[in-house]
Amino acid sequence: MAPEEEEPEEEVARDSLCTRSDSVCQAVQRQQLQCQVHRIETADGYRLSLHRIPAPQNRWCPQQLRPFLLMHGLLGSAGDFVSGGRGRSLALELHARCFDVWLANARGTTHSRGHRTLQTSDARFWRFSWHEIGIYDLPAIVDYVLARTNRRQLHYVGHSQGTTVLLVLLSQRPEYNARFANAALLAPVAFLQHLSSPPLRLLASDSSMATLLLNKLGLHELLPASALTQVGGQFFCTASRPTYALCTLFTSVYVGFSDYPLDRSILPRILETTPAGISRGQLQHFGQLINSGKFQQYDYRSPRLNTLRYGRTTPPSYQLANVRLQLQIFHGSRDTLSSLADVQRLVRELRNSVTQMYQVPGYNHIDFLFASSAPQVVFQRIIQQAWQLDMALAAL
Numbered sequence: 001m002a003p004e005e006e007e008p009e010e011e012v013a014r015d016s017l018c019t020r021s022d023s024v025c026q027a028v029q030r031q032q033l034q035c036q037v038h039r040i041e042t043a044d045g046y047r048l049s050l051h052r053i054p055a056p057q058n059r060w061c062p063q064q065l066r067p068f069l070l071m072h073g074l075l076g077s078a079g080d081f082v083s084g085g086r087g088r089s090l091a092l093e094l095h096a097r098c099f100d101v102w103l104a105n106a107r108g109t110t111h112s113r114g115h116r117t118l119q120t121s122d123a124r125f126w127r128f129s130w131h132e133i134g135i136y137d138l139p140a141i142v143d144y145v146l147a148r149t150n151r152r153q154l155h156y157v158g159h160s161q162g163t164t165v166l167l168v169l170l171s172q173r174p175e176y177n178a179r180f181a182n183a184a185l186l187a188p189v190a191f192l193q194h195l196s197s198p199p200l201r202l203l204a205s206d207s208s209m210a211t212l213l214l215n216k217l218g219l220h221e222l223l224p225a226s227a228l229t230q231v232g233g234q235f236f237c238t239a240s241r242p243t244y245a246l247c248t249l250f251t252s253v254y255v256g257f258s259d260y261p262l263d264r265s266i267l268p269r270i271l272e273t274t275p276a277g278i279s280r281g282q283l284q285h286f287g288q289l290i291n292s293g294k295f296q297q298y299d300y301r302s303p304r305l306n307t308l309r310y311g312r313t314t315p316p317s318y319q320l321a322n323v324r325l326q327l328q329i330f331h332g333s334r335d336t337l338s339s340l341a342d343v344q345r346l347v348r349e350l351r352n353s354v355t356q357m358y359q360v361p362g363y364n365h366i367d368f369l370f371a372s373s374a375p376q377v378v379f380q381r382i383i384q385q386a387w388q389l390d391m392a393l394a395a396l
Helices: 023-029 090-096 130-149 161-172 174-179 198-205 207-217 227-237 244-255 280-292 303-310 340-349 374-395
Strands: 036-041 046-053 068-071 101-103 154-159 180-186 326-332 354-360
Touching: 023 046, 036 130, 046 090, 046 130, 068 090, 068 130, 068 161, 090 101, 090 374, 130 154, 130 161, 130 174, 130 280, 154 161, 154 374, 161 174, 161 180, 174 180, 180 374, 198 244, 198 280, 227 244, 326 340, 326 374, 340 354, 354 374
Parallel strands: 068 101, 068 154, 154 180, 180 326, 326 354
Antiparallel strands: 036 046, 046 101
């Protein structure tokens, strides 16, 4: 089969120029690489920014490689995949291996705070969970990338919530299986029955009280990016500060105590783009998964409201049998959010997919993004499989 023709790289959309305040593009351009920003609108009116690192234009890079789409986790953004710098970040490693790399930013995060009619100050803007990211944001992004690159399929990497939204999309709209060549799920989150992160377990145990408090405070957006959080993170979490140990302790309590401590220089760079903001609905929906032990749609905690939405008094489970992909699943033995038992259950439920599961000893929930060993332990496996699939397709 002849390779599909790719768009000429000089045909750059008018809206693809980066602004000086764009922290993702700043991280990419520090490596002397081109960074683009593309704007798209979802079917329900949310306006998203999509970062792109175009493939290198040289004769050593085969033209038949399909693009990569990377989707961040909760509180993250496209910055998760570039903040480590060259040799340490997945997006930059993929670029170095000749891939066209696209980095998603889910609704409500730093770079995706627009809407056709709503402002972020309007509570209605924040009436979504990760379910809407899966059924609206992700298909809009996939369709845009395939149209821009003139491809039929792309490679996908999701981290944490980025895995959740892929499973939601393919469960609800199985026709989208055909648009993915394969997918890598880093620290996958679907079943959370055995989550052991103390703060999140505590939050889920008293979710009604947390909801009442949020209502009293009128909070709909949680942990948004701001100059104060960025400067505060830089000030307190710089390696030379005595408070640096507190920063790493606080992080580890949430995501697990890794056998691979973060490079002392990388945490301030992570905090340039994290946290990026979430809706309360995202957090509440994950809390419901912890309490129910199921991978199911949002529970409105009212038989009447559930019936209006679903035609039944309880929310339906996502149909993981609809997922039909070649999957690489990576789990860390020190991950307190994504437990081995829950990941093994996910693999069993993905009975119509071809799965390869890799357990990485000593990794916590975020080591798949930031550990110094991730390029060798994780990224290389992702790149190798993508190359093999694309070369096999070109040979047909």
